Amino acid sequence: MGNHLKGSLDLLLMAVLRDGPAHGYAIITALRERSAGRFELAEGTIYPALHKLESAGLVSSSWDASGGRRRRVYALTADGRRAQEAEQKEWTGFALGVQAVVGWSA
Numbered sequence: 001m002g003n004h005l006k007g008s009l010d011l012l013l014m015a016v017l018r019d020g021p022a023h024g025y026a027i028i029t030a031l032r033e034r035s036a037g038r039f040e041l042a043e044g045t046i047y048p049a050l051h052k053l054e055s056a057g058l059v060s061s062s063w064d065a066s067g068g069r070r071r072r073v074y075a076l077t078a079d080g081r082r083a084q085e086a087e088q089k090e091w092t093g094f095a096l097g098v099q100a101v102v103g104w105s106a
Contacts, residue, residue, distance in 0.1 A: 011088060061074045
């Protein structure tokens, strides 16, 4: 699953953030819950990807101190929302092509 995940991590992160801003641990939890435990990612995996998305202007971040704990919160930018939608369409087409070739259906 690791090799497949590497190419899809940006899409997965943006898909979680599509639902609203979140801090790193909440993103990790959402990925684990939405994937029924298949994506159990470490902080060392998602933070570099989030920083890369931020450098590309697809994600923004800010500090939040609510709840008595200071943490960085990430949100999709307008460009990030468009990129997420485009990547999702591309990934869906790819997945349908793979399914057609291998003869597997969900």
